[in-house]
Amino acid sequence: MRLRQFLRSLLLLTIAVGISISGIALAAQNPQVDFLPPAILSFTSDARTITVEAIESGAAQIVLSWQTVGLTDDYSLRLFALVVSEWTPLTDQNLPPVGSARLVVQPSLDFSPPTYRLAIFDRQNRLINQHIVTLPFDTTAPLPTPQIVSFEATVGGVDFVELGQNRARVPVTWRVRGRVPTSNLVFEQLLPDGRAVSVELPRLSRWIASSGEGVVAPILPDNDALSIQLRLRVLDLATGTVYAEQVITLPIIRDGSPLPTATAPIAPPPPVVLASPTPAN
Numbered sequence: 001m002r003l004r005q006f007l008r009s010l011l012l013l014t015i016a017v018g019i020s021i022s023g024i025a026l027a028a029q030n031p032q033v034d035f036l037p038p039a040i041l042s043f044t045s046d047a048r049t050i051t052v053e054a055i056e057s058g059a060a061q062i063v064l065s066w067q068t069v070g071l072t073d074d075y076s077l078r079l080f081a082l083v084v085s086e087w088t089p090l091t092d093q094n095l096p097p098v099g100s101a102r103l104v105v106q107p108s109l110d111f112s113p114p115t116y117r118l119a120i121f122d123r124q125n126r127l128i129n130q131h132i133v134t135l136p137f138d139t140t141a142p143l144p145t146p147q148i149v150s151f152e153a154t155v156g157g158v159d160f161v162e163l164g165q166n167r168a169r170v171p172v173t174w175r176v177r178g179r180v181p182t183s184n185l186v187f188e189q190l191l192p193d194g195r196a197v198s199v200e201l202p203r204l205s206r207w208i209a210s211s212g213e214g215v216v217a218p219i220l221p222d223n224d225a226l227s228i229q230l231r232l233r234v235l236d237l238a239t240g241t242v243y244a245e246q247v248i249t250l251p252i253i254r255d256g257s258p259l260p261t262a263t264a265p266i267a268p269p270p271p272v273v274l275a276s277p278t279p280a281n
Contacts (some may be wrong), residue, residue, distance in 0.1 A: 038070035043118045043131035049138035050114060052179045055107050056210050064133065065100040066118050075120050075128065082108050082115040084205050090116075105135070110207045111181065113137050137181040144178035146243040151175075151232040154213075157253040158228060163220035170199075170218060170250065174232055175211040182238040184208060189218045190229040190247065199230065220252075227251050 046063040054060040064079070071077060077095040080087040083106070090103065095118075105114050119130040154171040162168040176185060185208040188196040199216035208214075218228050227249050234243040 034070055034072075036070060037128050038068055038072070038075050038120050039129050040118055040120065040131045041067045041069055043116075043133055045116070045133050045135060047135060049140075050105060050135050051138050051141065052107075052181055052210075053144060053177070055105050055114065056179060058104065060105040061102055062105055062114075062135065063100055063102050064116055064118075066095075066098070066131075068097045068120065071097040071120065075122055078119055078121065080117040080119065081106065082110075082112060082117070084109045087117055107209065109209070110205050111184075113181070143180050146176060146178040146180060146183055146234040148232060148234060148244045148246045149175040149177055151246045151248060153230070153248055153250055155250070157251040158218060160220070160252050160254045163218065163228070163252065164223075166217070166219060168218050169215045170230065171213065171215050172230070172232075172248075173213045176234055176244070177210065178243075179210045179234075180236065180243075183234055183236050183243060185210070186233045186235050187214075187216050188231045188233065189216075189221075190231055191221050192225070196231065225252055 043064070043066045046065070050060060050062075066077075068077060077097070079090045079095060079101060081090055081103075082088075090101070095101075103116075108114060114135040116133045116135075117130055118133075120128040122128055151174045152172065154173065158168050158170055172187070174185065184206065187198070187200050189199045190196055197219070199218050201215065201217055216230060218230065221228060229247050229249050231245060231247045233245040235241070236243065
């Protein structure tokens with residue numbers, strides 16, 4: 001009798017397990033339920049190449065388009081640009097599964113060409129899938145000849161004591177056009193013995209924008225010096241070619257006299273990134 005009850009209980013348990021397994025199988029076969037993670041099917045740009053001059057003009061625009069599958073409310077789709085080796089978000093909006101965005105192309109603030117990233121994240125902000133688009137620099141068109149449009153100091157002199165104590169700081173402004181991808185700006189001080197020493201302060205990236213403002217740190221050439229010379233060069237870091245250079249001379253002010261001032265043109269503000277995704281037709 002007990003054996004019969006045991007076998008009956010075992011049979012009921014087997015049937016129950018079978019129903020559970022069948023239920024899972026039926027759910028997996030249901031086309032309305034998708035247990036797979038979403039994915040990016042395509043991420044493309046309407047432009048193939050770009051020039052440095054076009055980027056720095058602030059007028060270059062591209063359209064990025066994408067298509068995804070399986071994107072639900074449990075996931076978010078975001079767009080980024082590579083800026084100084086970091087992925088910077090271009091919009092705080094959750095992008096639609098299929099769409100496009102027109103962008104003003106911004107410099108990467110490094111030597112890399114414009115690079116964009118489309119990524120899917122889950123609710124825990126874990127990366128699920130990503131595609132990357134890079135807009136290479138155009139190497140087929142003739143490269144321009146870089147030119148220094150302006151290089152000026154916003155002060156009319158530098159203090160003797162501060163120079164001697166290595167505390168002197170000189171604000172400068174500059175503007176260069178015709179930049180090539182492997183070129184950079186180099187700020188130096190020319191010394192009486194013919195040497196040139198760097199007056200650049202530490203920064204996050206070696207690359208310097210073609211126009212802007214900053215601070216350089218000159219030194220005292222010698223105790224009898226009456227002036228300092230600051231030089232800006234446009235240098236090709238790949239070949240060593242010097243495309244252009246310009247020197248400014250500033251008097252050394254002694255005896256605590258007030259520093260003369262100089263007026264420098266105000267640089268135009270940088271263009272704003274436009275990233276307003278619109279659904280594709």
